[in-house]
Structure formats: structure tokens, C-alpha cells
Amino acid sequence: MQATSHTGYAGHHDHDSHGHPTGWKRWVTTTNHKDIGSMYLWFSFVMFLVGGAMSLIIRAELFTPGLQYVSPEFYNQMLTLHALIMVFGAIMPAFVGFANWMIPMMIGASDMAFARMNNWSFWLLPPAAILLTASIFVPGGAPGTGWTLYPPLSIQMGMGMDMAIFAVHILGMSSIMGSINIVTTILNMRTPGMTLMKMPLFCWTWLVTAFLLIASMPILAGAVTMLLTDRHFGTSFFSAAGGGDPVLFQHIFWFFGHPEVYIIALPAFGVVSHVIPAFSRKPLFGYVSMVYAIAAIGLISFFVWAHHMYVTGIPLTGQLYFMYATMLIAVPTGVKVFNWVTTMWRGSLTFETPMLFALGFLVLFTIGGLTGLVLAMTAVDIQLQDTYYVVAHFHYVMVAGALFSAYAGLYFWLPKWTGHMYNETLGKWHFWLSMIFFNIAFFPQHFLGLAGMPRRIPDYAQQFADFNVISGIGAFGFGFSQLLVLFIVIQTVRGGARAASRPWDGAHGLEWTVPSPAPYHTFEDPPHFDQAEAHG
């Protein structure tokens, strides 16, 4: 505590010459948005590797028919933890890391609004991650219910389930604190002259995302708490025998779960909306419609939850309503894609690694969006629900959408963070390996799903064998290609060509007006903001 307040005090006088705790104390006590941003990013990368290793266990088991390496119980635990870790441990913290690093620098603020709460919202994550992964080793193992935790199956699980419930509670607290911080920072700390409609689009996507988080995380917390009391304290929220209904849980879960999809996707849209204009050397097309599209997507995402539940026996009128509402989302999403395409149109394009990942995002996210349109049709969805078609669809949206966009952001801002240029050749290798292996891994899963292979099974009938081999080859290739990014980042942190303050000639925004690497404290006085750095 003493060290923290000392840092804050010293910070006012002197940037980075003396007064900071060093070593591990610096990281535990830091309130600096850049330090915290870096910790979020490293944490998410570690979790990404853990979750990725679990997916390789899954793909190894599925490489051929028959049970080879793991038992069905362990298989179920792996698929559950893979999803929970990737969603809550890898993707969400990665974008919070970007937000921490970039939002203050983009809006000309000296730090996040609640710097000390920022420290706490990060340090809640490791205990949650430990609870979640350690559940593998307790009697009964980790929950084997899938990340959706549907009762009554989740009622049958051992104490690993309770650990997962507490992990979700802690992660939810962290997300809510982070979101309050981001909303306050964006609304109150913009430099004079930066009106909301001149704000960088990444800040807009995070503003909407933060509201989605504040609205939806308590709902998830409520759902898992009801699960907890059903498990241990004799309530019957989800048990018909006591007057409850198992399907009630699904309604509550997906009322959180669908906004969650956009919590992951919107910041990804934000990153891409910076990278594409920079490498097209042309302003973003349709800034205003982008903002409205983000707001529309955020709002509609609360009214489509039961499209995850078409086969649960909801009434026909319910199915029709949710089908129409879901189709509606295609309109603002389409607007965004068209805007990105038009931004490139008649630009002056170059293809450095960030741009490659942004283009990869555009192609693959569009495929994921279009298969989403197919799945929106209730009658077709009933054939495809709980098959590999759905697995392919959401990996196109989550991996190609969120992860590729995170990589675009990483390569785009790495020179600003480290002061060095990354190795462009290796970056391009990373992109092409990821792009090719991703499609080998996931495109065939569309066919598996159409042919009727259910998801979440450890063994399958023989006619599914061929595509599973291909998918397995792709998954292992994709997994090992990701080690390349670790090498590239470490190499860039340690050295390399010096980066100019604006290493990309087409990039605009206040973050490019400070030197590279960005000093420990930036914008202690609000900077002058003029049209040259404005978005929109």
C-alpha cells in the first residue's frame, strides 16, 4: 500500500527516473495503465496457450474413431475448460489489455479514471484462472458440462463445478470493474475538443462493450449462483421435481451469452477499424454509420438469446420472433463489412502484417457471419443445432474474428509499446501459417455438421473419419504456428530496428504523437487536438 501511494506521488513530479518499486513489487502494486495493459496481454497469452493445449487434446482424441488417449469423462472436462479458458481467460482479457494500453493514449488522458481499481481488476484474474484450471485435479475433476453449464447435468458434477462457479464470479467482478473504469475514462477524460463523434472507433466499440458487460455479467453471476444453491442448499430453480425448470437456466444463461458474443466481437471490430484505414492511407469510410451500427448491434444483442435454444421446445411464435430478430442483426453487421471494403476502395494499399491479419479477419469473419445467417433460420438450425456446423461457425467468428483482429492490433501497436519494429518476415509467416491451418482445421467441420456429426462427442461413426483427420492436421498446425508469435514478441521487446513515433505513415490518432516506446507517463497535460489526428 505504501509503495503504491508513493508511486502515485512520485509520478506527479518525475516521469520515470526514480521512485517506482522495482522487480515483482512494481507489477503487483502498479497503477499504471501501460503496465496493467501489458500484464493483461501476457496473462491472456498464457491462458491462450493453456486453452490451446486442451483443444489439441480434443483434436488428438478425435483424430480417428475409437477411444485412444483420454476417457469420455476427461474429454468432456477438456472441452468445457477449453471454452471457459478461451472466452474468459484469453479473448476477453486480451481486449481489456488493448483497452488499458490504448484508450488513455487515444483520448489524450494521463491514465485510466480509477487507476487503483484497475490494478485490482487485473489481479483478480490469476486466482480465477487457478480455480478454473486446478479443478482438473480435485475429486471428480473439472466440470464436464460444456461451457454452457446446463443443469441438471451441472448438478451431477463434483466440487470442480463449485470451483468453476466461483471462478466465474471472480471473473465477473473483474469485468465489471474494468468496464466501469473504461466507461468513466472515455466519458470524462477525453482531451478538450475531442467530441464523442470525433473519438477513435476503438473507444466507441469499447464504450458499447463496457455497457454490455455491466448489463450482462451480473446475469451470469445470478445464473451460476442459482446453480450453486440448487447444488448445495436445497433450492429447485432448475429442477422440475421442486417446481423449477431446467430450461429457465438456458434462458438466463443465453441472455448473458448472446451479448457476450458481441462483447468479444465489438472490440475486434474497433481494432480492425484502425488498421484498415492506416494501411489503405485513407480515412475510415462511414464513421457515423459505424458508430450507429455498433450501438445497434449492442442493443439487438439483448433480444436474440433464444436462437441458441430453438430445439428446447420454445413455442412456434417464440421461434418466429427470435428468427426475425436474429436476421435483423445481419443488417448492421453488413454495414460494417461494406464500410471496411469501401475504406480500401481506391486507397493506396500496403500489406504489412497488421493489414494481413485485418484482411484475414475480414474474409473469415464474413464467412462466420454468413453461416450465422444460415443458422438463424430456425428450420435449418434444427438440423444443424449441436453439430459441428455450429462449431465451425463460432470458431470462424471467435478465432478468425477476435483472435485475428487481436493479432492485427498486436503487430500494429507493438512498435509503439516496445520502441522496436517486429520482424516483418516472421510476422508474415505467422499470418500465412495461421490463415492456412485455420481453414484446414475448421472449414471441413461445416461438412461434418451437415452430414450430422454431433458436437461434444469423444468418438464418432466411421463416415466422419476423413474430415476429422484433415481437421486434426489443421488444428495441430494452427496450434504450433502460434508459438511463432511468442518468439516474435520476445524478439521485439529485446531489440530490433528503432520505431519512429509514427511507424505507419497512414496511421492517425493521438497515440502516434508520443515517442516510441511510449513514455511511462503520457499526456499529463491534455494535448492539443486538431483535425489532423481526428477520426470521423
Place this chain on the structure above:
Amino acid sequence: MLTSALGETLERSPLGFILVRFRERQGLAPLFCHTAGAEAGGEREKMARNSNSNRDSNCLRRGSTGPFIAGLLALFSGAANAAWELNLQEPVTAVARRVYELHNLLLWVIVVIFVGVFAVVAYSLFYHRKSRGHKAADFHDNTTVELAWTIVPALILVAIAFPATSALVDMRDTSEPDLTVKVTGYQWKWGYEYLTGDAAGVKYMSVLSTPREQIENKAPKGEHYLLEVDRPLVVPVGKKVRILTTANDVIHNWAVPAFAVKTDAVPGFLRDTWFRAEKEGTYRGQCSELCGKDHGFMPVVVEVVSEEKYAAWVGEQKQQLAAVAEDPNKVWALDEQLALGEKVYATNCAACHQANGAGLPPAFPALDGSKIATGPREAHIEMVLKGKAGTAMAAFGEQLSDTDIAAVVAYERNAWNNKLGEVIQPAEVKALRGK
């Protein structure tokens, strides 16, 4: 044939080499048909089709799949290797056909949109690159264009909504069925009970019949590996069958892709769906909601038969019902009871407690030497009858007869190291049922 030549080229490529060697090692059918010979190819096709329906189905599927994708995959598939399924299974009900056609329509719509959008992108990527000396324009707004690409997609969606709505309305119309079957999901098997029609009263369990050795790779896998059961659901062709679903423990899902039927089975609630199969044959599906450890091992098999065959089958079932109507007062001897008990154990208990009684602790406790299986017999019988709340231990009272429960309890008390030498009479079970 062109595809066959390409197949040969591919087989010689590194990926092809790996796939062929790999499949040989696994004892699977060869990947490339020209290597396998026509016979093996045909066998494989049959396996893939997953039903014994007619050959003409392939024309439908190949013809209506996006040829763009089909062509790409045909490269890999050699001649007519139908294991590389690219589209939904061949529909055998009117509803499934509408779904099939709706999916094809949507596939074309999304392919056209995708090609349209990325043709523009491709043009930009090629002509508007800096390396070709292209200078960036400076436009960033155009209200007309932006309105157009908001309104046009909305209109396309409205157009799609019409067929999507009418298909769904059809799908949900469960009125006026010819017969009704109640389907109950158990961990991990299906229970069928005919409620109306000639077979009313017929009731049985349907369990995976693939031998354990095949699953553990100790024996070659059969044609219908994991998609076969001991007793399929039998229904007459051309009749409207209404399916009521429910479950005993957790949520399951009863699905048959060829009928476009997929409905959750929710414990404590009834859901319904229907189908009218147009062709005789065996149609296979799987549980489609994660339901615990053996979720992947509870297939759905429906046999659609002619009216005459159905009538004969119903007669047979009724006869059997009468024949096995047990004498509840029969007094059992140890040996004959253990023989019956072992069978009941294998079907109902071995998935969790294992054939050797060692269980899979802690979720599925051992019975060998356990407190319940060696303690007072009343507690043991009650456990089997009523299950244990909050665990996977089901209440078998609703599933098994007094005779079966007596036998399985006796078996558990005498097998492995539990040599108690007790015989349990069905009357004891009956006495405990009411309590």
C-alpha cells in the same frame, strides 16, 4: 476419368501419402477408390449413406450442392467416395426436404454475397495497391450508398423470411398423428413407449449394441459403428408419427437427421415433434445434447417398415409381452437369479460401475466391497429403486421390473468379492416399492 487421375496424383502427394498410410494402419476403408477397387468403394458408400435407401439419393445431393465447393472436394475424393459428405443427409420426409431445399437456397444466397463482396475486395487489393503507384482518394461518406447497403440486405432478408417461416410452421404442426410414441432419455439409453395405435402398451429400452472391443480399438469397427442399437424404434411407412420427448435424469436430445427431427428431452417436461417417413429403411441419429460421459454412445435408430411388417412386429411384441409377464410369486434359486442379474447389470449398470464392479470413482463409486452392496439388503434395494438425488444414480424403479431389480441386487451382492450368498425374491422389492 478425370477425378480418378487427380486422385492418383493426390495420393502420391505428401498429404495423400500420410492419409493412405494412416488409414491402412487404422484398418479403415481406403481413401482413394481406385486403390480400393470398386467393391470397397461401394461398401464405403453404403456405410457413409448411413441408411439403406436407394442409390438415386446421390444425384440429388451432388446436383444441388454448391458445385464450387463440391468440385473442390471432389479433387480429394477420387471417384464416388461418399464418405466426403458435403450436404445434409438425404431427406425422407416432406419437412426434411423443405429444410434441405431451404438450406440450399441459403447456401446460394451466402455464396453470391460472399463472391460479390470479395470480388470488390480483390479488385482493390490488386489495382489499388501502393506498389502499383495508386494514390489514395480522400472520400469518407456517401449517404446514398450507405442507405442502399442498409436497405438492400434488409429486403433480401425479408424475401428469405417467407420460405423460412412456412417451413417452420409445417415442422411444428404435430396435430392428428396416426400413432404417438413417448421417448424417454436416460443416461445413456433411450426408452420407447407406444402410447396409441396398434402397438399401444409396447415399451422397451434401446441401448447401443456396438461391442466395447470395437470402441477400445481391440476389434475392427463394424459398418454401423456407434450408430447401432439392440432394439430400434419401429414405425410404419407413410404414417404420421408423433414423438413425445422427456427425460429421466438430465437433458437429452432425440435427433434423426433424415427426418429433420431434433427435440430436447427435458426431465420433468414433455416436448413434441413429428415425422412421416416416405421410404422404408433404417435411419440413424444420435443424442444431440451433452448428457454426461456416454453422450457419444446413445444412438437413435428408427426402422421404417411396411404396414404388413409393422403389423407382424406388433403381434410379436404383444406375444412377447404376454410370455414374459412374470410370475411375481416365483421363488428364485441363486444360480438362475445370478444369470439374469448379470444381464441386467451389463445393460443398466456397467457403463458407470464397470463390469468388474470397480466403478470410476469419485463420480461413479465402486460396488465391489462397497458399504451398500455388502450392507443391509433393504438399503441396497432402495438405492436401486429410488436412486440418489444430485448424482448420476438414477431411480431404476421406473425402468425395471421387480424381478430384474431383485436379480441385479442379488448379482451385485454375490459378484466379485461380495460373496454374500444371498438370494433376493421379487416380493421383497415389491414390498419396498411403496415405501
